[in-house]
Amino acid sequence: MVVSICSLSHTFSGVCFALQDGNNNEISKREKERLKELQKIKKEKIQEILDKQNAAIDADMNNKGKGRLKYLLQQTELFAHFAKPDHSSAQKKAKGRGRHASKLTEEEEDEEYLKEEEDGLTGAGNTRLVAQPSCIQGKMRDYQLAGLNWLIRLYENGINGILADEMGLGKTLQTISLLGYLHEFRGITGPHMVVAPKSTLGNWMNEIRRFCPVLRAVKFLGNPEERRHIREELLVAGKFDVCVTSFEMAIKEKSALRRFSWRYIIIDEAHRIKNENSLLSKTMRLYNTNYRLLITGTPLQNNLHELWSLLNFLLPEIFSSAETFDEWFQISGENDQQEVVQQLHKVLRPFLLRRLKSDVEKGLPPKKETILKVGMSQMQKQYYRALLQKDLEVVNAGGERKRLLNIAMQLRKCCNHPYLFQGAEPGPPYTTGDHLVENAGKMVLLDKLLPKLKERDSRVLIFSQMTRLLDILEDYLMFRGYLYCRIDGNTGGEDRDASIEAFNKPGSEKFVFLLSTRAGGLGINLATADVVILYDSDWNPQVDLQAQDRAHRIGQKKEVQVFRFCTEYTIEEKVIERAYKKLALDALVIQQGRLAEQKTVNKDELLQMVRFGAEMVFSSKDSTITDEDIDRIIAKGEEATAELDAKMKKFTEDAIKFKMDDTAELYDFDDDKDENKFDFKKIVSENWIEPPKRERKRNYSESEYFKQTMRQGGPAKPKEPRIPRMPQLHDFQFFNTQRLSELYEKEVRYLMQTHQKNQLKDSIDVDEPEEAGDPLTAEELEEKERLLEEGFSSWSRRDFNTFIRACEKYGRNDIKSIASEMEGKTEEEVERYAKVFKERYKELNDYDRIIKNIERGEARISRKDEIMKAIGKKLDRYKNPWLELKIQYGQNKGKLYNEECDRFMICMVHKLGYGNWDELKAAFRTSPLFRFDWFVKSRTTQELARRCDTLIRLVEKENQEFDERERQARKEKKLAKNLTPSKRGTGRQTESPTSLKKRKQLSMDDYLTGKRRK
Template identity: 55%
Template sequence: MSVSQKEPDPNTSGGSVKFEIKGDSDSNSNHDIEMTNDETRNHSDENIDESSNPSHEHSHEIEDYADSSDKFETDSYKRFEMLLKKTENFSHCLSAGDITAITPSASNKSGPKTREARLSSSGTDAGMEKRHRKSEREEDSELISLAKKTDHLIRFEKNPFYIEGGEMRDYQIRGLNWLVSLQHNGINGILADEMGLGKTLQTISLLGFMKHYKNAGSPHLVIAPKSTLKNWSNEFIKWCPSMKAIVLIGTIDERAKLVREEIMPGNWDVIITSYEMVLAEKALLRKYVWKFIVIDEAHRIKNENSKLSEIVRTFKSKNRLLITGTPLQNNLHELWALLNFLLPDTFASASDFDSWFTASEMMGNQDLVSRLHKVLRPFLLRRLKSDVEKTLLPKKEVKIYVGLSKMQREWYTKILMKDIDVVNGAGKIEKARLMNILMHLRKCCNHPYLFDGAEPGPPYTTDQHLVDNSGKMVVLDKLLPKLKAQGSRVLIFSGMSRMLDLLEDYCWWRNYQYCRLDGNTPHADRQSAIDEYNRPGSEKFIFMLTTRAGGLGINLTTADVVIIYDSDWNPQVDLQAMDRAHRIGQKKQVRVFRLIVESTVDERIIERAEMKLHLDSIVIQQGRLTDVQKALGKDEMLNMIRHGADQVFASKDSNITDDDIDTILQKAEQKTEELSKRIDQMGESSLRNFTMDAPGPSYDEKGNSVYNFEGQDWREKQKQVGFGYWIEPPKRERKANYQVDAYFREAMRGGHAEPKAPKAPRPPKQPNVQDFQFYPKRLIELLDKEIYLYRKTIGYKAQKLSDLPPKEADKKQKEEQKKIDAAVPLTDEEINEKNELLTQGQSNWSRRDFQQFVKANEKFGRHDLENIAKEIDSKTFEEVEEYAKVFWDRLDELADHDRILATIEKVFLR
């Protein structure tokens, strides 16, 4: 084993020395690199009486441990103790400044032995020449060697000359020096700065250093999420234009051309590619011996058995660097996967690593945790924005609690009633079934229209009902105008792409300019949307993104408000989303509004996430390790489902507040502060033991349990009743019969019931006809006739429209009622005509296709059909050409045709 000295940690005030643990010199692993002459520390022929110096006692100990490693092969815990003691001895020697004690010089292997060494080898007492540690010749040789040595550790005090796009911040220069120190000592590492601190720039500056100072400009490989590839390329061009970077992505033919014309000639320094392309082009990438392999968002390789992890480990490289904002995001086994990639010899066995750190050992041995970090410290650099970026104001989060609409209550009740046996603990409780219930309840909290058949229609309209039927949309509709008036720009995150569909409809209706990005957005469209939103003077007010697709590596600092429409199970994912705006370059204070439906599963998810984050802040941010995270158990899921169910069953009415937005925000701030204080008061032990299902440890510091409500312990109540749990379902409404004569008539007939009244007729099954599909007008008339007949059959009365003046509303109501009263069934001829007309519209055009068409017209103008067709990925040129003719002929049939036309003309003229 050997250790190489490193520069002090730039994030540690004490200037502690870093070190590298290396495997045996004959190891075949990628980590044990054969260093070139200019990369190797040159030491003179040091021949030291090892018994004469206390630090050499440690060297003997190290050899003893190495020799005894076979004895511990069957005892993983003892082997880990061996590793810890080695590293502690190394650290002791390094802090004493005696690097020679633990770093044998390469020249010692073949050079002449010192007198002390010769005496020792011949059996003479080494202690007799204790004072003479070096001969004059040896010292002279060392001085000459040092004088000739050109390889020295470079340390930057200001911006490197090759960084041209601006000035690096001081902490970024410190980070560069740390990376340079790692490379100098042949150590791989993890750059784990908090999101938004410029990890990309620090990495580019390192690769620039390799080219301009180490004469090792290529080849380097950067593997990153697909959504960030263009950003990586742009950052190279901006900050280090002297390095040529090639983005390897595209179809098979496009990649083949790129390989043939650009990669094979070799006129490049860096290849930037995605995780998916690594799998597709593994044969090509294996041909190179990479100077650096950089993996952005490195938690993608935390599963060592995944295809990506297996293939990346086969690539040959001199150095490896992992970049991640959350290195300890889930559990220790995933941390091992990262360390195994960096140090495959030291961290070779996942089972051993897991056995070293079982949850019980972690809980009971804090000394073990602190000692482990002595092993990890050399490879990890993590700094927080609050520590290094004083100009960046802290983000302010407000949790807005909203109620359920009447429709949401109905659907929430339906979901619970469908599985009431599970809710009450009577049926077979399967984890998959519970997760399915949770998913549906979360959808209901977002918007009931996420369920097929919930949206009223046909005809389907985009108007006030889209807002009124969701508590979150009601608050959003009040919040956005206020934010727009304040000059803010907004990011809206949701975990559901179909929720973004509804938000798109809402933005069209309210005339908000917006961009959208989700997992299905093509790579080119992603970057164009980001560029358009960040463009100076951009009119885009909203950028809506799915949390997972839009939460990584994207810079949207032109927005200063983040709305978390629905929270992710993993709180770190939401933090990544917030940091799209809260990062370097943000000039305003970022405000985060998190929408939560009160007394539902939504609230439970947030409470669980807040406790996990608070525990992380206590443990992870102190440089310690978290426990292995427990998966969401059946009892905890069941408790989430039950939370607030009795309140939902108790009422059918909406409980959405009518307060104005200022009052809502004031109450939200108070409630956010209360929750924060309550969690802050819980110590580490309480947070570790807190559950939502176990009776024993579910208490805070004051002894309050999640089952204490209005002064009663409801878990004890359940035990007294005799069942595990019971929620009373909503009662079916029956009309009481108080007529005595009717009672006796019923009795005289021998209890035979009256014939049942015929069921109300079902509504006609109609096709989903949208205005942008431009069906013949006659088809709409026939479909309306079917609807009016159905309304007549059920006795429906036309409603007065509240958004019209009284006289006009009365007139419209009478006209509608006349149509209902005069309704007759369709004739056979009309039915045949309807079926024929259904074949004549643009039925293969979805709303997404339509919106892409409109945006392309805004971008290129109505006559550039060739470029418009390229923007619509699901349509051929002929289909676009045909649609364009119909669109411009019948534009006035669209509900918002004036706005569409004005936008196209305004953008095109500009």
């Protein structure tokens, strides 16, 4: 029996070893199949959840759709007119089925009655909250709670809507509270989609986290790699409640987003879809959704087709035909006006909620607007006159609207700052000084205003339409030492959020925020500022209102002062007046339902605007900027604003009584007709030096000196002197600009004076002209050619930017690598340029920023070298680091990565180089060591980089400790060596090298004899 058991034991052991050796491949194959099956099951589960979610949403949408028309017909029978074609076709279809269809109809009718009975018993459709949902943090105002109840009523009746409250009343909070209500009371967790401008996505995410943290929000934005990660890991059914994305992503990622049936699609700044033929509007109509909510702070424009487009987006099955809509609201005569107004109100009432701050937000501090008028500097007058003279025929007789618009734009640039014109600013080199202020009336006004605002602890937002003007303002603020932030159309999303946070944080020292009117007027909360300066006014007054509401909104604790700058007796006065009139008419759109087509500025209006103030401009060449105290300027501005308000009040009263078919004349400047009775042509001709024949092609832009010289010449002659053209000298080309300018001016001066002398030498009773200056000597001509050759004229701005980026990437000393990045440049050319750049980089306009960027890049390179040395030092302590390397984790060992993974990562980084994260990721995926480790194989490059940085810190710490132990060991060894007694046991220490040196004078025998004696 014992033998049998032993035999069985040996047999069993042999079988085990055979299975262990022979089935390794089978086990790995089964494991791979098992993991593959798990992935398949996971995908099926996710798809099952998505299908159930979509089916529930689709069913809910069908149920809501049945009662939608009924609810609208309860509001007004007008909707029956638009829904009539579908209704009649349904009747025809029913009629075709005959009597046998009556039983089915009865069942449907019974089901409908039963549903109504249940709704009546449960109170469905009559929800009215008296307190905000508990999941909403903070305290909602009464009008915001009323807005939430309005949104709930739309939801219960299956209606889409437009939340059009004035900017600053908390439309975002009201929308989030609706989603919170659905989550808390209806158990609807989504999915919802918010589509908004890219610049406001950060604000949406912050507001959701702040007001309703129970909602799981995902921001769907980024590069293709980031979007792929979001699609696979975050945008999964059951893992999110709200998807916040941009208009661009809604178009670009429509295939991913169309997988979902959405509960709510919310479109912020909804006026972006008012054109039903735009790509955005077409794309948004493709998404399957229960409800659509449009958010806009801009009132509906008085354009019938745009109104239909919005209503078609909200209820496409009812407002399906633009022609039917147009015919219904066709204005046939005066008697139909009141009826049309009533019909419009009936159509809009169920969908639109618009309230003004003045009506609902009683606790909000008031907003006070003041128009500050200022004169023009001598340089501004000079350019303003030149612009009118340049297009005298157009301005006098009227020309194409496009040409008039161009003149208007140039005149407005002149009103802002003459440095907006090429060649107006003295330089190069360009310097920042008082000339920035003195040459523009508005800058003089700003320079007086800002110290007063700083003194009273105000904080200022400055808006302008022109980003190049923001550059000038930025130079001015640096010159005066004011701390500032800036946002324009080129500001990235992260920089934008960082600037807003820096300005709004408690105790912020930022005094001014520069914003472009279009880019900075949307989705930004800057209520910590209490002063808004509109440096220039937009043609559309709604844009300026959006800008003002960045500060005048909920959370503002001070009275908001708005200062609107205006250059006196120029086109700007008429632009502002027209904006005020347009604002008054826009208010009548909703108040009175006017439906006249939107009126753009026409040619006659533009002509009146351009001509306005010409008499004052030509009457004097001197500056009209006064030295008045800023308080006096503000007092005068308040008086002027009050006069304009009174004028607009009368205008509004007249407009209310005006006929709808005569609305075109509402924009005419009737009160200015007396001002425009002067002979414009006579004024220009009397104040203008006789021009040569209109040779526009002859344009000398070397310097202001050349322009003055040419304008002050005598009567035009058929032949003009050939002026040597000075090449454009950029700062990055490192020419000797000062010396070249001196040589060119000398050459031009000589040619001009010689020409004048030849023109006047045959004249009678004319004084002898002054002697012409000396021409350039041979040495000076040679010097000029040499200076032109010394500069880098073949280097373009693109070459310079490539050079700077290469310096950041490789460091300034790696000329070979830098040259490899430069297209069309040899290594010798790059080396020569790099040498000059190193010596003369301070001649660049923004050398501080450039050098800081390069130094940051070099610091990264230096850090990378340190990391590679640290890793190499660590690996050198092991014979086979791929198997033996140990990492001292201490207390910081994580649970996700094991030691084998970390060992592989350290060794592979040493092989591939620090920073090559894509190659590292590929190495993990292809290594057989991790073929079953799905955690490691699914890590992104960012996650691998973070783990690698953690390991490098551990390695550097270990190296420091190792070096310290080595130093301590050497120190102890040296100390022990010094304390060791001699072998003879005399207790004498080893003889010093000094004594040995002294003994070298003795003979070897004497030394040995002496040694034996001892």
